[in-house]
Amino acid sequence: MMREPLHSKEACTGSVNAVKDALYALNGKWKLPLIVTLSGSPKRFKDIQRELENITPKILSKELKELELNGFVERKVFKTTPVTVTYELTPYSSSLDKIIIELMEWGIQHRKHIISMRKNEKNQTSEVLKTLEMLDGEEVNVPV
Amino acid sequence: MMREPLHSKEACTGSVNAVKDALYALNGKWKLPLIVTLSGSPKRFKDIQRELENITPKILSKELKELELNGFVERKVFKTTPVTVTYELTPYSSSLDKIIIELMEWGIQHRKHIISMRKNEKNQTSEVLKTLEMLDGEEVNVPV
DNA sequence: CTGTATCCACGACGATACTG
DNA sequence: CAGTATCGTCGTGGATACAG
Numbered sequence: 001m002m003r004e005p006l007h008s009k010e011a012c013t014g015s016v017n018a019v020k021d022a023l024y025a026l027n028g029k030w031k032l033p034l035i036v037t038l039s040g041s042p043k044r045f046k047d048i049q050r051e052l053e054n055i056t057p058k059i060l061s062k063e064l065k066e067l068e069l070n071g072f073v074e075r076k077v078f079k080t081t082p083v084t085v086t087y088e089l090t091p092y093s094s095s096l097d098k099i100i101i102e103l104m105e106w107g108i109q110h111r112k113h114i115i116s117m118r119k120n121e122k123n124q125t126s127e128v129l130k131t132l133e134m135l136d137g138e139e140v141n142v143p144v
Numbered sequence: 145m146m147r148e149p150l151h152s153k154e155a156c157t158g159s160v161n162a163v164k165d166a167l168y169a170l171n172g173k174w175k176l177p178l179i180v181t182l183s184g185s186p187k188r189f190k191d192i193q194r195e196l197e198n199i200t201p202k203i204l205s206k207e208l209k210e211l212e213l214n215g216f217v218e219r220k221v222f223k224t225t226p227v228t229v230t231y232e233l234t235p236y237s238s239s240l241d242k243i244i245i246e247l248m249e250w251g252i253q254h255r256k257h258i259i260s261m262r263k264n265e266k267n268q269t270s271e272v273l274k275t276l277e278m279l280d281g282e283e284v285n286v287p288v
Numbered sequence: 289c290t291g292t293a294t295c296c297a298c299g300a301c302g303a304t305a306c307t308g
Numbered sequence: 309c310a311g312t313a314t315c316g317t318c319g320t321g322g323a324t325a326c327a328g
Binding site for chain 2: 015016017018019020021022023024025026032033036069070071092095096098099100102103104105106107108109110111113114117128129130
């Protein structure tokens with residue numbers, strides 16, 4: 001593929017849409033946690049609800065449908081009584097691995113970067129990281 | 145780094161937060177387009193507004209501040225009359241390149257994947273892609 | 289020109305109750 | 309158990325006007 005699409009404006013105009021497509025498939029509060037949960041083993045609706053605490057059936061249903069539409073999850077119905085439904089990741093879902101790894105590694109280094117920026121410049125940059133509450137040990141959590 | 149963090153539940157619990165950090169820095173409607181715009185050259189407030197049509201000053205101001213806090217953009221003030229302000233990408237912003245490329249490549253192949261799914265299964269999978277309006281005739285990269 | 293202030297529309301997410 | 313229906317809340321982004 002092309003090697004310098006980022007800082008050449010022409011090539012990017014179209015690429016932004018591809019990036020949007022990608023982010024669109026992963027957006028929402030529960031997509032990633034849901035994939036993580038299912039990565040262990042196929043699970044039933046109620047089991048997922050128990051594992052992802054605080055997710056309501058409506059939201060879980062919606063997220064599962066979206067993941068299914070995107071081809072990440074397969075829904076299987078067993079005609080027991082009462083009916084049993086399981087959700088499991090498809091092989092295609094592992095196409096996300098690279099992307100998630102990149103996001104993860106970048107997220108880790110970005111956190112360090114932000115922390116060192118704060119130390120050096122004594123900026124009160126609150127709200128820069130999503131999961132500030134987990135910064136304990138670095139004491140970044142100085143309140144405003 | 146670890147090679148199989150995705151489908152091993154233990155390693156993932158923490159990693160999800162790193163992914164969240166990453167997505168958090170890129171979220172919002174204008175972050176990526178803004179970075180793309182500035183990747184050409186440093187620009188002034190009004191110039192950006194012209195280039196990214198339909199963005200209001202309030203939103204532009206907010207997005208620029210967030211990008212600045214994250215260390216992607218540097219704001220430079222020139223004491224002319226009236227005052228001139230330029231925004232330019234920092235070297236650190238290019239740390240996003242790999243991540244954006246991954247997202248872009250995945251987005252492209254995902255679009256193809258979804259399209260072939262639709263053809264094979266005759267599913268009416270609307271709303272699966274962010275930029276569905278560009279799906280006509282495979283002409284994905286048509287500029288606006 | 290470079291923003292800020294105020295008000296507003298909309299969609300995502302949630303709580304709760306209910307159906308098959 | 310596996311969801312759906314209804315209603316409500318909240319945050320993001322937008323329109324418009326205004327200030328330095």
